[in-house]
Structures are given as C-alpha cells and as structure tokens.
Amino acid sequence: MTARALVLGALSLGASTLRAPLRARDTELLATGLRAMGGHVSTVDDNLWVLRPRPLGGPARVNVGLAGTVMRFLPPIAALADGTVRFDGEPRARKKALAPLVNALRTLGVRIDAEHDRLPLSVHGIGRVAGGHVTIDASASSQLVSGLLLAAPEFDRGVVVRHVGPPVRKPHLDLTVHMLRAAGAGVDDSRRDVWAVEPGRLNGRAWDIEPDLSGAAPFLAAALVTGGAVTIEGWPAASRQPGGPLLEMFELMGGAAALTTHGLVMRGSGAVHGLVADVSRVTEATPVLAALATVADSPSHLYGLRGSPDRTTALAEALGGLGADVTPEADGLRIRPRPLRGATFRTNDDHRLAHAGAVIGLAVSDVRLDDVACTAKTLPDFPRLWSTMVHGGNGGSGGAD
Structure with a gap:
C-alpha cells in the first residue's frame, strides 16, 4: 500500500x-x-x-x-x-x-x-x-x-x-x-x-496506510509452535489485503484467531496440523506455513506457487538443511514431517525465508539464521520485535504470553 x-x-x-x-x-x-x-x-x-x-x-x-x-x-x-x-x-x-x-x-x-x-x-x-x-x-x-x-x-x-x-x-x-x-x-x-x-x-x-499483514505471519505462527498466544495490535477489521485467507490457513493448522479490543489474538492448541491448500492468495506467508508444516503432525501439500520458483527452491533447500523432508513441485511443495536438527538456516537474502527460520527456531534447538538483516526489506524492526515476543515482553507491535 x-x-x-x-x-x-x-x-x-x-x-x-x-x-x-x-x-x-x-x-x-x-x-x-x-x-x-x-x-x-x-x-x-x-x-x-x-x-x-x-x-x-x-x-x-x-x-x-x-x-x-x-x-x-x-x-x-x-x-x-x-x-x-x-x-x-x-x-x-x-x-x-x-x-x-x-x-x-x-x-x-x-x-x-x-x-x-x-x-x-x-x-x-x-x-x-x-x-x-x-x-x-x-x-x-x-x-x-x-x-x-x-x-x-x-x-x-x-x-x-x-x-x-x-x-x-x-x-x-x-x-x-x-x-x-x-x-x-x-x-x-x-x-x-x-x-x-x-x-x-x-x-x-x-x-x-494499513499495517503489512503478511509481516505478522511469523508472529502468528509462533503461537501455534509454542501452544501460546500472540496479540497483533492494529489488525484492521476490514482490509484489501488477504488477511482473512491468511488467518484461515493458520486456523486449519491448529490456531484459533479472535479480533479483540486489544488486537488480533492468535492462540495455539499445543498441536500443529498438516495443511493441504492452495496458497496462491497468501504467497508471501508460504515460507512460514512451510516452516509450520515441518513440525506438524501430518503431511502437507502447499500448491499454487507457479510465480515463485526461485523462492520455492531456496525454501526447500533451507528446510532440507535442517533435515526436513521437502519435495519441490512445479507449483508448490510437499512436506512430510520428521525430526529436525539444529543447523544454519540459509535465508538466501530473502526476508520471508528468515521469518520461516525464526519460526522453526522456536521448536528446534540450535537453529542459526545466517542473515537476519535481510528482514529490513519489509520489517526493519523484526529482530527486536521477535526477541521481545520470545522473552515475554510487550514490544508495542506484538506481545506474547
């Protein structure tokens, strides 16, 4: 916008x-x-x-x-x-x-x-x-x-x-x-x-200017991974952005979203479910959805990604570096959950991949992003906001409990 x-x-x-x-x-x-x-x-x-x-x-x-x-x-x-x-x-x-x-x-x-x-x-x-x-x-x-x-x-x-x-x-x-x-x-x-x-x-x-709702994806995902709750302040009641479809994806994977006077609250259920869905309307959030899929309780198939072959390939390689079973396809990814290991997560200078690596780091020990500065592309304050959320504070644009 x-x-x-x-x-x-x-x-x-x-x-x-x-x-x-x-x-x-x-x-x-x-x-x-x-x-x-x-x-x-x-x-x-x-x-x-x-x-x-x-x-x-x-x-x-x-x-x-x-x-x-x-x-x-x-x-x-x-x-x-x-x-x-x-x-x-x-x-x-x-x-x-x-x-x-x-x-x-x-x-x-x-x-x-x-x-x-x-x-x-x-x-x-x-x-x-x-x-x-x-x-x-x-x-x-x-x-x-x-x-x-x-x-x-x-x-x-x-x-x-x-x-x-x-x-x-x-x-x-x-x-x-x-x-x-x-x-x-x-x-x-x-x-x-x-x-x-x-x-x-x-x-x-x-x-x-509305807040960039795609930038909220990793914070919403944090609630699912941890079984906790995250509040996104300033979430609009109505938007031209695909906020509705984004929340639907998270709810299918085990989250529960509610718009309150304090903002949008996403709560995790303690379990992450696999997702079979056309993600063409929420392509910016696909790396985060794929990260969730690697720690889900069932396989996932994310399709509708014909316009993002470079990102899809880089995402599959980065997730594979942690031991994930990810198969790239012409228009998406198939992901079969299995135990992951700590390793360096290659962001490929892609802010959305950095978001995905941060999400997996909440579930897998010793995950290291090779570059978090790339998040400045759309959210320069990401490192501070993420750190504040993880450590239980109230960062102004997002809080966690």
Missing part, C-alpha cells in the same frame, strides 16, 4: 500524504527512485510522508536493490519522464526476468535499452506515453500488471492490459485497482484477466 501510494502521489495533482507509511528498505528505495527523477517526497516524521507534484525527468539513476516494486513500478513512471532513466540493482536483481514489462512498454511506444530484457535497463522518456492495448504474461508477478496500471492514467490513451498464461495472483491487483479509483482513476476490471484504465488526472489525497 505504501508503494502504490508513493507512485500515485508522484503523478497526482495536488499534495498527497501518507500516514503511518511502511518504513523499510523497499519503500525507501522507491521513494529515493522517485526523488532521483525529480519527484518531491519529504519526510515530516516517521509517521508522515508528503508528496508534491513536480515534473519528472532525467538523466537519472535508480537503484532498485532487490525490490520487486521498484523494478516493476518505476519503469512505467520513467517512461513519463523527460529524459533517460537508468535502472540497476543488486546482482540477484539482474537475474529477474523483466521481459513482460519491457515488451509491454515497447508496445505502448516507449524506447527501452535492456540487454536480454533484464537489468540494467535504460528508459528513454519523452514526457508522454501513447498508451493503448497490451497483452502480458504476468504469472511471474502481479506487480507486472500493477506497474502498468498505476502509470496508465497519465498515458494519452490510457491502457488496456490483458493477461495470458497461468492464473495471476489477485489480492494485490485488487488493491491496485481500489487505490487507483480512490485517487480518481476510471478503472474497469469487470472482465477476467483484463484491466482497462482511462486517461485522466489523479487527485492528491491523504492515505492511511
């Missing part, structure tokens, strides 16, 4: 404010990228960001780090800038296939230099994009569609995006459409796998 509000604010007429934005590595990189192109993003304090409209231009350089939102949301914005914007990132980011986005932008009239359609790439903006119809395979990431939709109101003819290929993950696309409409855009998503955005100016507005 923070990433989308930043992009919409940069393109809007009038100022926009972000209340309680997610302050993390990915969102800081996105804000820095907008500033590099001439955008005005100011920080009043940790709980308030302000964006004011300014013409975007180059030459500029944008560091995407490893942030999918930066590498997929900002090139369409750069196409609207006047000048050349060069994008690059960490070595692993250069392995990410951006061909669907690059080819879509070229179809819409944008000049892009990108060897093998990967980073580094240069977008040669002329201050406007013709727009029109594009067909794209966004099965690798729904962000490929969101990036086009967020910029589309500024295109001369708007855009009609048609997805072809395996099913695309919907919750984050629904959030994109909702926020576009809230900023004044005309969006038609009535046809399956087709999104049409009309040309028109967006309105600056105040955005109240």
